[in-house]
Amino acid sequence: MNKNDLVTAVANSSGLSKSDAAKAVDGVFEAVTDALKAGDEVRLVGFGTFAVAARAASEGRNPRTGEKITIAASKQPKFKAGKGLKDAVQ
DSSP, X not given: OOHHHHHHHHHHHHOOOHHHHHHHHHHHHHHHHHHHHTTOOEEETTTEEEEEEEXXXXXXXXXXXXXXXXXXXXXXXXXXXXXXXXXXXX
């Protein structure tokens, strides 16, 4: 499913027009992104939790040359599925 499919599904299930559903989907994505940028978690009970995890600097190797390279520390978005989502998928 891509974003257009998601917008269509939201429009069909909510009775909104496609343009209103697209605004709603964009609004949800923007709110989650802004919360993660601020360092907050987004907990959607029964669905899952979005969070930011710090990834420490590490040392790797260039697969072509075998040369050691340093991989910089970074922050990565993470998603952990909630019980409701896990149960629905099984």
